[in-house]
Amino acid sequence: MAAVSQGRFAALRLKPGEDPMAALRHLQRRTGAKAMALVTCVGSLTRAMIRHANRDEASEYRGHFEITALTGTISPAGQHLHLTIADGEGRAFGGHLLPGSRVYTTAEIVVLILDDLAFGRAPCPLSGHDELVVRTAPGKE
Numbered sequence: 001m002a003a004v005s006q007g008r009f010a011a012l013r014l015k016p017g018e019d020p021m022a023a024l025r026h027l028q029r030r031t032g033a034k035a036m037a038l039v040t041c042v043g044s045l046t047r048a049m050i051r052h053a054n055r056d057e058a059s060e061y062r063g064h065f066e067i068t069a070l071t072g073t074i075s076p077a078g079q080h081l082h083l084t085i086a087d088g089e090g091r092a093f094g095g096h097l098l099p100g101s102r103v104y105t106t107a108e109i110v111v112l113i114l115d116d117l118a119f120g121r122a123p124c125p126l127s128g129h130d131e132l133v134v135r136t137a138p139g140k141e
Contacts (some may be wrong), residue, residue, distance in 0.1 A: 001072065003134045005035070005116035014043065014107035020070065021081065021099045027111065028074050034118035034137050036111050041070035043107030048085050049098040058098050063087060067107060070097065073132060075119035076113070080132065116140045 010031065014023050020041070028036055034040035046062040065085035072081035083101075116137055124131040 001116055003136065005114040007016075008113045008115065008132045009039070009110060010113060011108075011110045015074070016105060018102065018107070019099060020045075020083075020101055020107055020109070020119055021079070021097055023107075024074055024109070024111070026077065027133070028076065031113055032112045033074070033115075034075065034076060035114040036074040036119075038070055038072050038074070039067045039110040039112050041107060041109045043067045043109075045085060045101055045107075046104040047100065047102040048083065048093070049100040050083060050085075050093060050095040051098055052095040055095075058100075059093075060100075061085065061093060064104055065093075066091065067138035069094070069126065070109070072097075073119055075121075077120060110118055 010027060014020060045065045048065055050059050052059055065087055068086050069084040072079060081097040083097040084092055086092045118135045118137045121130040121132045122132040
């Protein structure tokens, strides 16, 4: 059964040189949100730190890239964010967004704060990874 929550939207614009992950972590701490979901992000990067599928190490991309997608979930304990970028030739690269990326001109981000929920992570015997656990937020039972 799906968990349902009322929500509030928050919007922010990142300036050149800012780190999208750091800004999202700051927003989570500032709002005290127990569960957040990324709604949209458009913008550009000069540095993208991405962990590709089935890899342990980060890949660093430097240049001028359009953000074509940024999606994921954020909680007090962490985040699970996927980024897709495209270069000037239209080649796309994507994977897990890691700290250290840098905005080129702008990043316009909208998130949904899910007030009635609390996100966590727990080991999943099927995937072998820590996966999303959705709970009713304390005091909202």
